[in-house]
Amino acid sequence: MAPQIKYTKLFIDNEWVDSVSGKTFDTYTPHTGEVIASVAEGDKADVDLAVAAARRAFHRNSEWRLMDASQRGELLRKFADLVERDIQYITELESYNNGMTMSMAPKAMQGSINYIRYFASLADKIQGTTIPSDGEVFSYTLKQPVGVCGLILPWNGPVPMYVNKVCTALAAGCTMVVKPAEQTPLTALYLTALLAEAGVPKGVVNVINGYGETAGVALTHHPQVAKISFTGSLEVGKLIQQAAGTNNLKRVTLELGGKSPLVIMDDADLSIAVPYAAMGVFSNQGQMCIAASRLFVHSKIYDKFVEAAIKFAKSIKMGNPADPTTQHGPQIDELMMKKVLNYIETGKKEGAKLVLGGKRVGTKGFYIEPAIFTDVTDDMTIAKEEIFGPVQSILKFDTLEEVIDRANETNYGLASGIFTSDINNALQFSKHVESGVCWVNTYLHFCGQNPFGGFKESGIGRESGSNCVDPYLEVKTVTIAQPKKF
Numbered sequence: 001m002a003p004q005i006k007y008t009k010l011f012i013d014n015e016w017v018d019s020v021s022g023k024t025f026d027t028y029t030p031h032t033g034e035v036i037a038s039v040a041e042g043d044k045a046d047v048d049l050a051v052a053a054a055r056r057a058f059h060r061n062s063e064w065r066l067m068d069a070s071q072r073g074e075l076l077r078k079f080a081d082l083v084e085r086d087i088q089y090i091t092e093l094e095s096y097n098n099g100m101t102m103s104m105a106p107k108a109m110q111g112s113i114n115y116i117r118y119f120a121s122l123a124d125k126i127q128g129t130t131i132p133s134d135g136e137v138f139s140y141t142l143k144q145p146v147g148v149c150g151l152i153l154p155w156n157g158p159v160p161m162y163v164n165k166v167c168t169a170l171a172a173g174c175t176m177v178v179k180p181a182e183q184t185p186l187t188a189l190y191l192t193a194l195l196a197e198a199g200v201p202k203g204v205v206n207v208i209n210g211y212g213e214t215a216g217v218a219l220t221h222h223p224q225v226a227k228i229s230f231t232g233s234l235e236v237g238k239l240i241q242q243a244a245g246t247n248n249l250k251r252v253t254l255e256l257g258g259k260s261p262l263v264i265m266d267d268a269d270l271s272i273a274v275p276y277a278a279m280g281v282f283s284n285q286g287q288m289c290i291a292a293s294r295l296f297v298h299s300k301i302y303d304k305f306v307e308a309a310i311k312f313a314k315s316i317k318m319g320n321p322a323d324p325t326t327q328h329g330p331q332i333d334e335l336m337m338k339k340v341l342n343y344i345e346t347g348k349k350e351g352a353k354l355v356l357g358g359k360r361v362g363t364k365g366f367y368i369e370p371a372i373f374t375d376v377t378d379d380m381t382i383a384k385e386e387i388f389g390p391v392q393s394i395l396k397f398d399t400l401e402e403v404i405d406r407a408n409e410t411n412y413g414l415a416s417g418i419f420t421s422d423i424n425n426a427l428q429f430s431k432h433v434e435s436g437v438c439w440v441n442t443y444l445h446f447c448g449q450n451p452f453g454g455f456k457e458s459g460i461g462r463e464s465g466s467n468c469v470d471p472y473l474e475v476k477t478v479t480i481a482q483p484k485k486f
Contacts, residue, residue: 002029003092007189008039010046011207013053014196020045025209027185030099030330031320031365039185042208044218047177050206051224054148054175057203064175064201069124076120076167078198080113086194087113090187092322094159097186099330099366100284101321111446112163115464118448119167122469126172136483142476145173146251147226149472150219152212152240153188154231155181155332156287156388162188164463165229166195166205172472177225178207179216183332185209212236220244227251227472231289234386234457241460253461253471255289255453257386258414261407262292262443263429265400266300268419272441274308278392280417280443282316282370285331286340286390289458290415292443294383295394296403302396306374309392310356313370318361330366331389337366340389347373347382352393378406386412400425408434413455417443436462 008024009016023041028034042050057064067075083090091105100108128141151165158180169176180188192207208215220228220243228250230240237256244250262280264273280292297305321329331337337360344358357369368390376383376393383393397403407416416435420426430438436454439445446452451465461471 002036003089003096005037005186007186007193008037010040010042010050010209011189011192011205012046012050013206014200014202019043020049025182025211027097027183028333029096030332031322033334033365036096037186039189039209042210043214046208046210047215047218047222050177050208051148051222053203053206054177055224057175057201058145058147062201064204065173067201069126069173072170072173073120073123075198075200076116076123076170079167079195080116080120082194082198083109083116083191084113090159090190093190094187095321098155098158098184099321099332101326101329102324103327104284108157108160112160115160115163115448116167119163119171119468122466123171125466126469126473128475131477133479136481137479138482139477139479142478143473144476146472146474147174148224149174149176149227149229150222150225151176151178152216152219152228152230152232153178153180155183156284156289158184158187159191161231162191165231166191168463168468169229169472170200170204172469174227174472175204176206177219178205179219180207180209182209182211217243220250221247223247225250227253229253229471231255233257237459251471253459253463255414255459255463256457257289257388258291258412258435258454258458259294259384259386259410260290260292260412260415260417260435261294261296261403261433262417263397263403263407263419264295264297264301264305265418265420265422265425266298267421267425268301269421270301270305270308273419274305274312276419276443278309278312278316281392282313282328282390283444285329285368287332287336287388290437290444291388292415292417293387293391293393294407295392296397296407297394299396299398302394306355306372306394309372309394313356313372313392316370318367318369328370328390331368332366334366336388337368340368340387340391343382343385343387343389343391344371347376347380347391347393350380350382352376352380352382358391378409384410400428404429404432408432411457414453414458415439
């Protein structure tokens with residue numbers, strides 16, 4: 001049974017409103033491709049109203065700015081309690097609108113609750129420092145919220161990404177305008193309703209549904225938006241960085257995907273490595289920025305690993321994401337499905353061997369079989385470009401030194417991993433691999449305490465971790481004359 005759709009309008013100044021234009025657009029379920037709701041379509045006029053509301057809420061005498069930091073933490077803790085209260089509904093809504101399987105979504109929702117509580121704990125830990133300045137002065141620093149933030153969410157993990165960006169900004173004391181991905185606006189709207197129920201003051205959190213080329217562009221170019229946080233494609237991230245410099249030199253945090261290497265040494269325990277490698281690229285239908293999409297396997301165990309990988313992938317159950325036994329659901333929409341299928345065809349044309357899957361399943365919905373390629377070389381398209389789909393490319397290597405250099409031969413640098421029983425292999429790889437996250441004998445392990453972000457073109461800045469609020473803060477140095485009187 002489909003979950004009830006409760007919120008479809010824009011949220012501005014703590015009111016649910018239609019767009020200025022009166023336009024709406026449809027959102028779909030990727031399981032069948034059917035329309036599940038029509039939501040208000042915001043554009044520049046609506047962004048202007050939302051930014052104005054956020055500016056009012058950021059005034060020095062506003063309820064929000066006068067709120068104690070510990071109260072901000074309590075508000076976030078109440079929000080976490082409300083999300084926990086409604087976790088079943090939110091999980092079903094996320095699965096319905098995003099296609100995330102019900103075997104994965106509950107873990108993502110519980111993880112999001114844990115993240116909220118972690119961010120809540122940071123709200124009253126923001127501290128300046130005293131400085132032993134030269135001269136007869138007393139100097140110290142204040143850390144203050146940067147102002148109005150534009151938070152642009154991706155479609156592949158709407159709830160976790162909403163929590164990561166919105167709750168960090170709230171912990172720092174900022175106000176914001178949130179633009180959900182046009183494919184998946186529904187959970188962002190519901191979470192915003194819960195924030196309002198938790199007591200967030202007027203204008204602090206505003207949500208504008210809409211498209212990147214209209215609402216997104218208006219938000220990134222708005223002269224009164226002080227910061228942009230964006231998770232999405234490299235191409236759009238570069239445009240946002242350019243836009244950030246056109247008006248007011250906005251601060252930016254960008255997480256822009258990856259082509260993450262996972263290395264399987266010849267001493268790895270394959271009973272552990274094979275499932276992790278599979279889930280590292282097939283979880284969420286491969287729609288993950290940190291997908292282990294370049295799998296390097298030592299030549300001594302290559303054939304044995306491939307045999308085990310095929311066997312494991314065949315055991316993955318594909319079907320309706322609402323079925324809690326389903327492990328593999330649909331791609332987000334027809335466009336992404338066709339893009340992934342095109343990559344699979346390109347892989348075959350360039351000489352990689354498709355040993356499993358890779359075909360569309362059915363004619364309703366956007367399903368693709370998990371695909372495994374062998375005989376992949378570094379120069380092939382499927383080894384270089386981010387596919388964002390369930391495609392496991394298995395490459396062969398001989399030495400650790402060789403594979404480190406090959407792993408780093410990319411413009412991306414988000415995640416990496418290695419499976420080995422030799423601690424020296426682990427230490428050398430983790431030291432020299434160029435990635436913001438490195439997993440050893442595990443993959444896809446997340447918690448709020450750990451910073452997340454990338455090297456090179458995988459992005460700018462870090463989310464999560466104890467310093468995650470820093471990109472939402474300005475540092476002010478105060479120096480007070482203190483002449484000696486004794």
